[in-house]
Amino acid sequence: xxxDPYLSVKALTKYIKKKFDVDPHLRDxxxxxxxxxxxxxxxxxxxxTLKDNVSRLPAVMFSANAKxxxxxxxxxxxxxxxxxxxxxxxxxxxxLYAQSMQADGVGDYxxxxxxxxxxxxxxxxxxxxxxxxxxxxxxxxxxxTAPTGAAVRDIVITLNRRYPLAKxxxxxxxxxxxxxxxxxxxxxxxxxxxEFDVMIVGRGxxxxxxxxxxxxxxxxxxxxQSRIPIISAVGHETDTTIADFVADxxxxxxxxxxxxxxPSKTELLDRLLRYRSGMYRQAANxxxxxxxxxxxxxxxxxxxxxxxxxxxxxxRIERATDSLQRETFxxxxxxxxxxxxxxxxxxxxxxxxxxxxxxxxxxxxxxxxGQLANLAVKDRTHQLSSAMRTLDALSPLKIMDRGYSISYxxxxxxxxxxxxxxxxxLTVAMKDGTLKAVVNERIxxxxxxxxxxx
Numbered sequence: 105x106x107x108d109p110y111l112s113v114k115a116l117t118k119y120i121k122k123k124f125d126v127d128p129h130l131r132d133x134x135x136x137x138x139x140x141x142x143x144x145x146x147x148x149x150x151x152x153t154l155k156d157n158v159s160r161l162p163a164v165m166f167s168a169n170a171k172x173x174x175x176x177x178x179x180x181x182x183x184x185x186x187x188x189x190x191x192x193x194x195x196x197x198x199x200l201y202a203q204s205m206q207a208d209g210v211g212d213y214x215x216x217x218x219x220x221x222x223x224x225x226x227x228x229x230x231x232x233x234x235x236x237x238x239x240x241x242x243x244x245x246x247x248x249t250a251p252t253g254a255a256v257r258d259i260v261i262t263l264n265r266r267y268p269l270a271k272x273x274x275x276x277x278x279x280x281x282x283x284x285x286x287x288x289x290x291x292x293x294x295x296x297x298x299e300f301d302v303m304i305v306g307r308g309x310x311x312x313x314x315x316x317x318x319x320x321x322x323x324x325x326x327x328x329q330s331r332i333p334i335i336s337a338v339g340h341e342t343d344t345t346i347a348d349f350v351a352d353x354x355x356x357x358x359x360x361x362x363x364x365x366x367p368s369k370t371e372l373l374d375r376l377l378r379y380r381s382g383m384y385r386q387a388a389n390x391x392x393x394x395x396x397x398x399x400x401x402x403x404x405x406x407x408x409x410x411x412x413x414x415x416x417x418x419x420r421i422e423r424a425t426d427s428l429q430r431e432t433f434x435x436x437x438x439x440x441x442x443x444x445x446x447x448x449x450x451x452x453x454x455x456x457x458x459x460x461x462x463x464x465x466x467x468x469x470x471x472x473x474g475q476l477a478n479l480a481v482k483d484r485t486h487q488l489s490s491a492m493r494t495l496d497a498l499s500p501l502k503i504m505d506r507g508y509s510i511s512y513x514x515x516x517x518x519x520x521x522x523x524x525x526x527x528x529x530l531t532v533a534m535k536d537g538t539l540k541a542v543v544n545e546r547i548x549x550x551x552x553x554x555x556x557x558x
Contacts, residue, residue: 111114113196121191124198130189135200136208137161139181145387150177153201154185163187165198174207174316175216217319218344224321229328235352236333238365242301244271245365248291250275254359255337262362270366273300279307284317289326296330302365305347306337306358321364327351327522334485335360411430427483509534511541 124130144150148167153160157465163185165173176185181488183547187202237320245263249256251274264273264305268487275295278287305327307315317323318338324346327334333352341356348354355361445526500510511518512531518524524543533540 114193117191117193117196121193123346124190133189133200135161135187137185137187138183139177139183140179142177142179145178150202152177161200162197165205167200169203175207176219177205186206193515220319220321220324221349223345224324224350228335229324229351232532234328236331238335238353239301239335241368242270242365244273244298244300246273246275246295246298246300246303248277248288248295248303248305249307249358250279253308255306258357258359259337259362262359263366266363266368266370267366279317280310280314280458282315283477285320288317291332292323292334299479300332303332303334303364304337304355305334305351305360306355306361306362307339308358309340309343314388315339315343315345318347323347324350335361335364352533358382366396380553397544462501502529509539512527521548 135154137156140153140155142152144152148170150165150170150173152165155161157425164370165187184206184285185200185202186204187200189198189200191198192555228234229254247256247259248531249259256274260272260274263289273295275291277291278284292303292305315338318336327347327350335353335355336347336351337355337358337360338347339357348462353364500508510533512533513524513528516523518530524530524546526543526546528543529543530543532541
Protein backbone atom coordinates (compact mmCIF):
# COMPACT_ATOMS: atom_id res chain seq x y z
CA UNK A 105 0.00 0.00 0.00
CA UNK A 106 1.38 3.40 -1.01
CA UNK A 107 2.26 5.93 1.66
CA ASP A 108 -0.21 8.79 2.31
CA PRO A 109 1.12 11.83 0.39
CA TYR A 110 -0.89 14.36 2.46
CA LEU A 111 0.67 16.34 5.35
CA SER A 112 -1.16 17.59 8.39
CA VAL A 113 -1.43 21.35 8.96
CA LYS A 114 0.68 21.00 12.05
CA ALA A 115 3.46 19.15 10.20
CA LEU A 116 3.51 21.65 7.39
CA THR A 117 3.57 24.56 9.83
CA LYS A 118 6.46 23.03 11.77
CA TYR A 119 8.41 22.55 8.54
CA ILE A 120 7.89 26.18 7.55
CA LYS A 121 8.88 27.36 11.06
CA LYS A 122 12.15 25.39 10.84
CA LYS A 123 12.88 27.01 7.51
CA PHE A 124 12.41 30.42 9.14
CA ASP A 125 14.49 29.52 12.17
CA VAL A 126 17.51 28.29 10.18
CA ASP A 127 17.48 31.19 7.73
CA PRO A 128 20.31 33.57 8.88
CA HIS A 129 18.66 36.48 7.05
CA LEU A 130 15.63 36.27 9.41
CA ARG A 131 17.69 36.39 12.58
CA ASP A 132 18.76 39.63 14.21
CA UNK A 133 17.07 41.73 11.56
CA UNK A 134 16.70 45.55 11.70
CA UNK A 135 13.31 46.84 10.63
CA UNK A 136 11.91 50.38 10.41
CA UNK A 137 8.17 51.01 10.36
CA UNK A 138 5.13 52.66 11.88
CA UNK A 139 3.42 51.25 14.96
CA UNK A 140 -0.29 50.41 14.81
CA UNK A 141 -2.74 48.40 16.95
CA UNK A 142 -0.44 48.76 19.96
CA UNK A 143 -1.66 46.78 22.98
CA UNK A 144 0.29 46.66 26.23
CA UNK A 145 -0.74 43.63 28.25
CA UNK A 146 -0.92 43.68 32.05
CA UNK A 147 1.94 41.17 32.04
CA UNK A 148 4.15 43.75 30.34
CA UNK A 149 4.14 42.14 26.87
CA UNK A 150 3.63 44.55 23.95
CA UNK A 151 1.62 43.37 20.92
CA UNK A 152 1.60 45.58 17.82
CA THR A 153 1.74 45.69 14.03
CA LEU A 154 4.66 47.22 12.15
CA LYS A 155 3.65 48.69 8.81
CA ASP A 156 4.69 50.90 5.91
CA ASN A 157 2.87 52.13 2.84
CA VAL A 158 2.66 48.62 1.36
CA SER A 159 2.96 45.85 3.95
CA ARG A 160 2.03 44.95 7.52
CA LEU A 161 4.04 42.74 9.89
CA PRO A 162 2.60 41.35 13.18
CA ALA A 163 5.06 41.73 16.05
CA VAL A 164 5.43 41.12 19.78
CA MET A 165 7.91 42.27 22.42
CA PHE A 166 7.99 40.28 25.63
CA SER A 167 8.12 42.01 29.01
CA ALA A 168 11.79 41.15 29.64
CA ASN A 169 12.79 43.21 26.60
CA ALA A 170 9.98 45.81 27.01
CA LYS A 171 11.38 46.97 30.36
CA UNK A 172 14.37 48.45 28.54
CA UNK A 173 12.15 50.71 26.39
CA UNK A 174 12.22 54.18 27.97
CA UNK A 175 9.15 55.56 26.21
CA UNK A 176 5.60 54.30 25.94
CA UNK A 177 4.94 52.85 22.47
CA UNK A 178 1.88 54.38 20.81
CA UNK A 179 0.19 53.89 17.46
CA UNK A 180 1.52 56.26 14.82
CA UNK A 181 5.13 56.33 16.07
CA UNK A 182 7.95 55.46 13.64
CA UNK A 183 10.38 53.14 15.36
CA UNK A 184 13.58 51.21 14.74
CA UNK A 185 13.34 47.57 15.84
CA UNK A 186 15.88 44.80 16.09
CA UNK A 187 14.60 41.21 16.40
CA UNK A 188 13.95 37.79 14.85
CA UNK A 189 11.28 36.72 12.35
CA UNK A 190 9.69 33.31 12.84
CA UNK A 191 6.36 31.51 12.55
CA UNK A 192 3.78 31.41 15.31
CA UNK A 193 2.52 27.84 15.01
CA UNK A 194 -0.90 28.40 16.63
CA UNK A 195 -1.98 30.88 13.94
CA UNK A 196 0.31 29.69 11.17
CA UNK A 197 1.52 33.23 10.43
CA UNK A 198 4.97 34.69 10.64
CA UNK A 199 5.69 37.60 13.00
CA LEU A 200 8.52 39.70 14.32
CA TYR A 201 9.79 39.07 17.84
CA ALA A 202 11.27 42.46 18.84
CA GLN A 203 14.28 42.53 21.16
CA SER A 204 14.84 46.32 21.19
CA MET A 205 12.92 49.39 20.10
CA GLN A 206 14.04 52.97 19.49
CA ALA A 207 12.15 56.02 18.34
CA ASP A 208 13.10 57.15 14.85
CA GLY A 209 14.29 60.74 14.65
CA VAL A 210 13.74 61.43 18.36
CA GLY A 211 15.74 59.96 21.21
CA ASP A 212 14.09 57.39 23.44
CA TYR A 213 14.81 59.40 26.57
CA UNK A 214 13.42 62.59 25.10
CA UNK A 215 10.25 60.85 23.94
CA UNK A 216 9.74 59.16 27.31
CA UNK A 217 10.35 62.49 29.04
CA UNK A 218 7.72 64.30 26.96
CA UNK A 219 5.16 61.52 27.36
CA UNK A 220 5.43 61.43 31.16
CA UNK A 221 5.52 65.23 31.35
CA UNK A 222 2.26 65.47 29.40
CA UNK A 223 0.61 62.74 31.48
CA UNK A 224 1.51 64.26 34.86
CA UNK A 225 0.60 67.74 33.69
CA UNK A 226 -2.90 66.55 32.80
CA UNK A 227 -3.21 64.98 36.25
CA UNK A 228 -2.37 68.33 37.87
CA UNK A 229 0.95 67.39 39.50
CA UNK A 230 2.55 70.57 38.12
CA UNK A 231 -0.28 72.87 39.24
CA UNK A 232 1.12 75.84 41.24
CA UNK A 233 -1.90 75.61 43.54
CA UNK A 234 -0.40 72.41 45.00
CA UNK A 235 2.98 73.99 45.80
CA UNK A 236 3.73 74.10 49.53
CA UNK A 237 5.01 77.17 51.36
CA UNK A 238 8.57 77.18 52.72
CA UNK A 239 9.27 78.49 56.24
CA UNK A 240 11.51 81.55 56.49
CA UNK A 241 13.65 80.09 59.27
CA UNK A 242 13.78 76.28 59.01
CA UNK A 243 15.09 74.35 61.99
CA UNK A 244 15.48 70.85 60.44
CA UNK A 245 16.49 70.10 56.85
CA UNK A 246 16.52 66.68 55.17
CA UNK A 247 18.91 66.11 52.24
CA UNK A 248 18.16 63.19 49.88
CA THR A 249 21.25 62.58 47.73
CA ALA A 250 24.33 60.39 47.41
CA PRO A 251 26.35 60.31 50.67
CA THR A 252 29.58 61.10 48.80
CA GLY A 253 30.44 63.48 46.03
CA ALA A 254 30.43 67.19 45.32
CA ALA A 255 26.65 67.65 45.59
CA VAL A 256 26.25 66.64 49.25
CA ARG A 257 29.44 68.47 50.16
CA ASP A 258 28.30 71.71 48.52
CA ILE A 259 24.86 71.49 50.17
CA VAL A 260 26.21 70.90 53.69
CA ILE A 261 28.92 73.59 53.41
CA THR A 262 26.44 76.15 52.08
CA LEU A 263 23.85 75.39 54.77
CA ASN A 264 26.40 75.63 57.59
CA ARG A 265 27.84 78.82 56.17
CA ARG A 266 24.55 80.60 55.59
CA TYR A 267 22.46 79.36 58.51
CA PRO A 268 24.27 77.24 61.10
CA LEU A 269 21.18 77.17 63.35
CA ALA A 270 19.51 74.59 61.10
CA LYS A 271 20.08 70.88 61.77
CA UNK A 272 20.91 68.94 58.58
CA UNK A 273 20.12 65.21 58.23
CA UNK A 274 21.53 63.30 55.24
CA UNK A 275 19.53 60.40 53.78
CA UNK A 276 22.11 58.35 51.80
CA UNK A 277 20.51 57.57 48.46
CA UNK A 278 21.41 55.93 45.14
CA UNK A 279 20.95 58.62 42.48
CA UNK A 280 22.13 56.65 39.44
CA UNK A 281 21.63 53.17 38.08
CA UNK A 282 18.88 50.58 38.02
CA UNK A 283 18.11 50.80 41.77
CA UNK A 284 18.18 54.62 41.94
CA UNK A 285 14.43 55.11 41.44
CA UNK A 286 13.47 52.86 44.33
CA UNK A 287 16.19 54.33 46.56
CA UNK A 288 15.05 57.92 45.95
CA UNK A 289 11.40 57.04 46.67
CA UNK A 290 12.32 55.23 49.88
CA UNK A 291 14.44 58.13 51.13
CA UNK A 292 11.65 60.67 50.48
CA UNK A 293 9.15 58.45 52.28
CA UNK A 294 11.55 57.87 55.18
CA UNK A 295 12.11 61.62 55.63
CA UNK A 296 8.34 62.15 55.76
CA UNK A 297 8.21 59.91 58.83
CA UNK A 298 9.99 62.64 60.80
CA GLU A 299 9.54 66.34 61.42
CA PHE A 300 11.46 68.37 58.84
CA ASP A 301 10.81 71.90 57.64
CA VAL A 302 12.48 71.54 54.23
CA MET A 303 13.74 68.67 52.06
CA ILE A 304 16.40 68.97 49.32
CA VAL A 305 16.33 66.19 46.69
CA GLY A 306 18.97 66.07 43.99
CA ARG A 307 22.44 65.23 42.72
CA GLY A 308 25.29 66.66 40.71
CA UNK A 309 25.48 66.96 36.92
CA UNK A 310 25.70 64.14 34.40
CA UNK A 311 24.29 62.79 31.16
CA UNK A 312 20.59 62.28 30.62
CA UNK A 313 21.10 58.60 31.38
CA UNK A 314 22.77 59.49 34.69
CA UNK A 315 19.90 61.84 35.66
CA UNK A 316 17.13 59.58 34.39
CA UNK A 317 16.03 58.34 37.83
CA UNK A 318 14.63 61.85 38.47
CA UNK A 319 12.46 61.48 35.35
CA UNK A 320 10.74 58.34 36.59
CA UNK A 321 7.02 58.45 37.44
CA UNK A 322 7.50 56.83 40.87
CA UNK A 323 9.92 59.61 41.93
CA UNK A 324 7.53 62.30 40.64
CA UNK A 325 4.62 60.88 42.63
CA UNK A 326 6.72 60.51 45.79
CA UNK A 327 7.68 64.20 45.56
CA UNK A 328 4.05 65.19 44.94
CA GLN A 329 2.79 63.16 47.94
CA SER A 330 5.42 64.53 50.33
CA ARG A 331 4.02 66.64 53.17
CA ILE A 332 7.44 68.33 53.51
CA PRO A 333 8.19 71.15 51.03
CA ILE A 334 10.79 69.88 48.53
CA ILE A 335 13.47 71.74 46.59
CA SER A 336 14.72 69.83 43.54
CA ALA A 337 18.43 70.25 42.75
CA VAL A 338 19.27 67.93 39.85
CA GLY A 339 22.32 68.47 37.69
CA HIS A 340 23.30 71.86 36.32
CA GLU A 341 21.20 74.88 35.40
CA THR A 342 20.56 73.59 31.87
CA ASP A 343 19.32 70.21 33.12
CA THR A 344 15.55 69.91 33.57
CA THR A 345 13.84 66.82 34.95
CA ILE A 346 10.28 65.77 35.79
CA ALA A 347 11.21 66.16 39.46
CA ASP A 348 11.83 69.87 38.83
CA PHE A 349 8.26 70.34 37.58
CA VAL A 350 6.65 68.47 40.49
CA ALA A 351 8.80 69.89 43.29
CA ASP A 352 7.61 72.90 45.28
CA UNK A 353 10.72 74.82 44.16
CA UNK A 354 13.44 74.20 41.58
CA UNK A 355 17.08 75.10 42.11
CA UNK A 356 19.54 75.15 39.18
CA UNK A 357 22.27 73.45 41.27
CA UNK A 358 22.62 71.73 44.67
CA UNK A 359 24.44 74.80 46.00
CA UNK A 360 21.58 77.04 44.85
CA UNK A 361 19.12 74.70 46.58
CA UNK A 362 20.92 75.20 49.89
CA UNK A 363 20.83 78.97 49.36
CA UNK A 364 17.10 78.87 48.65
CA UNK A 365 16.37 76.67 51.68
CA UNK A 366 17.79 78.96 54.37
CA PRO A 367 18.41 82.67 54.85
CA SER A 368 21.93 84.05 55.02
CA LYS A 369 23.20 84.81 58.51
CA THR A 370 25.25 87.66 57.07
CA GLU A 371 22.18 89.17 55.46
CA LEU A 372 20.22 88.66 58.68
CA LEU A 373 22.93 90.38 60.73
CA ASP A 374 23.09 93.22 58.24
CA ARG A 375 19.32 93.53 58.40
CA LEU A 376 19.40 93.52 62.21
CA LEU A 377 22.07 96.23 62.18
CA ARG A 378 19.94 98.28 59.80
CA TYR A 379 16.93 97.77 62.03
CA ARG A 380 18.95 98.81 65.09
CA SER A 381 20.28 101.92 63.34
CA GLY A 382 16.79 102.76 62.20
CA MET A 383 15.46 102.31 65.72
CA TYR A 384 18.21 104.58 67.11
CA ARG A 385 17.40 107.23 64.51
CA GLN A 386 13.69 106.93 65.20
CA ALA A 387 14.23 107.16 68.96
CA ALA A 388 16.54 110.18 68.55
CA ASN A 389 13.93 111.89 66.35
CA UNK A 390 11.19 111.21 68.88
CA UNK A 391 13.33 112.51 71.77
CA UNK A 392 14.28 115.63 69.84
CA UNK A 393 10.67 116.25 68.93
CA UNK A 394 9.56 115.75 72.54
CA UNK A 395 12.30 118.10 73.79
CA UNK A 396 11.16 120.78 71.38
CA UNK A 397 7.56 120.30 72.51
CA UNK A 398 8.61 120.50 76.16
CA UNK A 399 10.54 123.69 75.49
CA UNK A 400 7.53 125.29 73.83
CA UNK A 401 5.28 124.22 76.68
CA UNK A 402 7.56 125.51 79.45
CA UNK A 403 7.81 128.90 77.77
CA UNK A 404 4.10 129.12 77.02
CA UNK A 405 1.77 131.61 78.75
CA UNK A 406 -0.28 129.05 80.76
CA UNK A 407 2.75 127.52 82.41
CA UNK A 408 4.32 130.92 83.04
CA UNK A 409 1.17 132.13 84.88
CA UNK A 410 -0.59 129.01 86.11
CA UNK A 411 -2.80 130.83 88.64
CA UNK A 412 -4.50 132.65 85.82
CA UNK A 413 -5.57 129.32 84.43
CA UNK A 414 -7.48 128.10 87.45
CA UNK A 415 -8.72 131.47 88.77
CA UNK A 416 -11.85 131.55 86.53
CA UNK A 417 -12.65 127.98 87.59
CA UNK A 418 -12.56 128.96 91.29
CA UNK A 419 -15.08 131.75 90.66
CA ARG A 420 -17.32 129.39 88.73
CA ILE A 421 -17.15 126.90 91.59
CA GLU A 422 -18.15 129.54 94.16
CA ARG A 423 -21.11 130.71 92.05
CA ALA A 424 -22.16 127.14 91.50
CA THR A 425 -21.95 126.48 95.26
CA ASP A 426 -24.19 129.49 96.06
CA SER A 427 -26.66 128.44 93.42
CA LEU A 428 -26.70 124.91 94.78
CA GLN A 429 -27.44 126.11 98.34
CA ARG A 430 -30.32 128.30 97.14
CA GLU A 431 -31.80 125.50 95.13
CA THR A 432 -31.44 123.17 98.11
CA PHE A 433 -33.34 125.54 100.45
CA UNK A 434 -36.08 126.06 97.87
CA UNK A 435 -36.50 122.35 97.40
CA UNK A 436 -36.66 121.80 101.18
CA UNK A 437 -39.38 124.49 101.60
CA UNK A 438 -41.36 123.05 98.75
CA UNK A 439 -41.07 119.61 100.33
CA UNK A 440 -42.31 120.92 103.72
CA UNK A 441 -45.35 122.56 102.14
CA UNK A 442 -46.18 119.45 100.20
CA UNK A 443 -45.82 117.34 103.35
CA UNK A 444 -48.23 119.64 105.26
CA UNK A 445 -50.83 119.46 102.47
CA UNK A 446 -50.60 115.72 102.30
CA UNK A 447 -50.99 115.44 106.11
CA UNK A 448 -54.17 117.54 106.03
CA UNK A 449 -55.57 115.49 103.19
CA UNK A 450 -54.76 112.31 105.05
CA UNK A 451 -56.44 113.57 108.22
CA UNK A 452 -59.59 114.48 106.30
CA UNK A 453 -59.61 111.04 104.75
CA UNK A 454 -59.01 109.20 108.04
CA UNK A 455 -60.67 105.74 108.22
CA UNK A 456 -62.40 106.61 111.54
CA UNK A 457 -64.04 109.67 110.03
CA UNK A 458 -65.14 107.71 107.01
CA UNK A 459 -66.57 104.96 109.25
CA UNK A 460 -68.58 107.46 111.32
CA UNK A 461 -69.90 109.06 108.15
CA UNK A 462 -70.81 105.66 106.76
CA UNK A 463 -72.65 104.74 109.99
CA UNK A 464 -74.69 107.92 109.77
CA UNK A 465 -75.57 107.12 106.19
CA UNK A 466 -76.60 103.56 107.22
CA UNK A 467 -78.90 104.89 110.00
CA UNK A 468 -80.58 107.24 107.54
CA UNK A 469 -81.02 104.42 105.03
CA UNK A 470 -82.52 102.14 107.74
CA UNK A 471 -85.09 104.77 108.70
CA UNK A 472 -85.99 105.34 105.07
CA UNK A 473 -86.23 101.59 104.48
CA GLY A 474 -88.65 101.24 107.44
CA GLN A 475 -90.82 104.03 106.11
CA LEU A 476 -90.88 102.56 102.64
CA ALA A 477 -91.66 99.06 104.04
CA ASN A 478 -94.65 100.40 106.05
CA LEU A 479 -95.99 102.20 103.03
CA ALA A 480 -95.61 99.08 100.92
CA VAL A 481 -97.40 96.92 103.54
CA LYS A 482 -100.32 99.39 103.78
CA ASP A 483 -100.58 99.49 100.01
CA ARG A 484 -100.52 95.71 99.65
CA THR A 485 -103.09 95.39 102.51
CA HIS A 486 -105.44 97.78 100.73
CA GLN A 487 -105.01 95.90 97.47
CA LEU A 488 -105.71 92.59 99.23
CA SER A 489 -108.90 93.94 100.82
CA SER A 490 -110.11 95.23 97.48
CA ALA A 491 -109.33 91.90 95.81
CA MET A 492 -111.15 89.99 98.53
CA ARG A 493 -114.23 92.18 98.11
CA THR A 494 -114.14 91.65 94.38
CA LEU A 495 -113.65 87.89 94.78
CA ASP A 496 -116.49 87.68 97.27
CA ALA A 497 -118.76 89.53 94.95
CA LEU A 498 -117.89 87.14 92.12
CA SER A 499 -118.06 83.95 94.29
CA PRO A 500 -120.57 81.27 93.11
CA LEU A 501 -121.67 80.81 96.68
CA LYS A 502 -123.09 84.30 96.69
CA ILE A 503 -125.03 83.42 93.59
CA MET A 504 -126.24 80.19 95.19
CA ASP A 505 -127.53 82.18 98.16
CA ARG A 506 -129.93 83.73 95.71
CA GLY A 507 -131.27 80.29 94.69
CA TYR A 508 -128.94 79.35 91.85
CA SER A 509 -127.20 75.93 91.45
CA ILE A 510 -124.42 74.41 89.30
CA SER A 511 -124.83 71.20 87.32
CA TYR A 512 -121.94 68.86 86.55
CA UNK A 513 -121.73 66.05 84.03
CA UNK A 514 -118.86 64.19 85.43
CA UNK A 515 -116.19 66.80 86.06
CA UNK A 516 -117.53 69.11 83.37
CA UNK A 517 -119.81 72.07 84.24
CA UNK A 518 -123.00 71.95 82.19
CA UNK A 519 -123.53 75.32 80.60
CA UNK A 520 -125.96 74.30 77.80
CA UNK A 521 -128.70 71.75 77.28
CA UNK A 522 -126.78 70.72 74.20
CA UNK A 523 -124.21 69.10 76.53
CA UNK A 524 -126.66 66.44 77.90
CA UNK A 525 -128.95 63.79 76.57
CA UNK A 526 -132.01 62.16 78.19
CA UNK A 527 -130.82 59.51 80.59
CA UNK A 528 -127.58 61.31 81.54
CA UNK A 529 -126.77 61.48 85.24
CA LEU A 530 -126.00 64.92 86.62
CA THR A 531 -124.66 66.25 89.88
CA VAL A 532 -126.34 69.45 91.00
CA ALA A 533 -124.37 71.60 93.47
CA MET A 534 -126.55 73.85 95.67
CA LYS A 535 -125.91 76.18 98.58
CA ASP A 536 -126.18 73.58 101.27
CA GLY A 537 -125.38 70.34 99.38
CA THR A 538 -125.64 68.35 96.13
CA LEU A 539 -128.30 66.41 94.27
CA LYS A 540 -128.04 63.42 91.97
CA ALA A 541 -130.43 63.70 89.04
CA VAL A 542 -131.28 61.86 85.82
CA VAL A 543 -132.30 63.77 82.68
CA ASN A 544 -135.78 62.72 81.61
CA GLU A 545 -136.46 65.37 79.08
CA ARG A 546 -134.46 68.13 77.27
CA ILE A 547 -136.37 71.29 76.28
CA UNK A 548 -134.56 73.73 74.03
CA UNK A 549 -135.26 77.40 74.65
CA UNK A 550 -137.28 79.31 72.03
CA UNK A 551 -137.81 76.20 69.90
CA UNK A 552 -140.44 74.24 71.70
CA UNK A 553 -138.54 71.12 70.94
CA UNK A 554 -138.91 68.37 73.35
CA UNK A 555 -137.11 65.16 73.76
CA UNK A 556 -137.87 62.60 76.41
CA UNK A 557 -136.14 59.55 77.43
CA UNK A 558 -138.74 57.04 76.50
